[in-house]
Amino acid sequence: MTSSTNTQKTFWQRHRLTLTPWLFLLPGLVMFLLYVILPIFQSILISFYEWDGLTVAKYIGLANYHELWQDDAFYTSLKNNLIWLILYMLAIPAGLTIALFLNQTVFGIRLYKSLFFFPFVISQVVVGLVFAWFYDPSNGILAVIYQAFGGKPPAILADERYVTYGIIAAGLWPQIAYCMILYLTGLNNVAPEQIEAARLDGAKGFRMLWHVILPQLRPATFIAIVVTVIGALRSFDLISIMTQGGPYGSSRVLAYYMYETALSEYGYRMGYGAAIAVVLFLIMMVYISFFLWRMYQQEK
Structure with missing residues (x-):
């Protein structure tokens, strides 16, 4: 018994530096496996079935994917998602520009930082309600501006041509604030000696930004890109609050169409919704x- 205990203690002492980080990571890894990795594989599996969530699932192979191929609503949602992806990327340069402006030591800069930070801390539901009121063609601020110049305000959320762009504008407001926070954090870690050396070499303005500051902001840029891409692709709450996919399904995205198909009273088709999720x-x-590949190539 004593020999076994000594052996165990010796093993822990020999591997303590290796095992301690993994013991701290273990709870997070378990939660990640249970709530991220496992549901991904479950969704892939369910996409091969016809299932309403209650009765026995029926295996149908690739029939759900074949139906997606011929589904006009799916293509509308996919097109809107691509528009979201492209326009949402504007949050990154906008956030960088604001961060550069706020990264100064002038009077009142803390107040300006608080004002720009404010959109990030409020709920997406509140953002949706605020912009729905802003776009209101009868009493909204946009209507007041148009009427002040003698124009007729457009019904943005009721027009198939403008509704997606109006919702994206609402989503960009907090997303720009998030990117700004990432870049402000990155700017605090920029090496001041490199800035001074670049100034001695005559670099300033855009050259300083491009050749000295931006290379040191690559980690912040990578995180901003990943978070922005994920935010654009999983856009759901603003659409649900502002239009519920309307008018006539023209503002749907894949996440909202998945919800409509699988979980709303119009669908309960879990297999088809899982195929959209895949x-x-x-x-x-x-x-x-x-x-990731681009970042790896740049690091090499």
């Missing part, structure tokens, strides 16, 4: 893998 996951993985 497509959304694959699109997300393609984008994130591309940026």
Whole structure:
């Protein structure tokens, strides 16, 4: 018994530095496996079945994916997701610009930082309600501005041509604030000696930004890109609050169409909703893998 105990203590002493980090990581890894990795594989499995969530699931192979191929609503949602992806990327340069402006030591800069930080801390539901009121063609601020110049305000959330862009504008407001916070943190870690050396070499303005500051902001840029891509692809709450996918389904995205199909009173088709989720996951993985590869090439 004593020999066994001594052996165990000796093993722990020999591997303590290796095992201690893993013991701290273990709870997080278990939660990640249970609530992220396992549901991904479950969704892939369910996508091969016809299932309403209550009765016995029926295996139908690739029939759900074949139906997606011919589903006009799916293509509308996919097109809107691509628009979200492209326009949501504006949050990154906008956040960087604001961060550069706020990274100064002037009077009142803390107040300005608080004002720009404010959109990030409020709920997406509140953002949706605020912008829905802002776009109101009868009493909204946009209507007041149009009427002040003698124009007729557009019904943005009721027009198929503008509704997606109006919701994206609402989503960009807090997303820009998030990117700004990431870049402000990154700017605090920029090496001042490199700035001074660049100034001695005559670098300033855009040259200083491009050749000295931005290379040191690569970690912040990577995180901003990944979070922005994920935010654009999983956009749901603003659409649910502002339009519920309307008018006539023109503002749907894949996440909201998945909800409509699988979990709303119009669907309860878990297998079809899971197929939409798998497509959304694959699109997300393609984008994130591309940026990971680019970051790896730059690091090399």
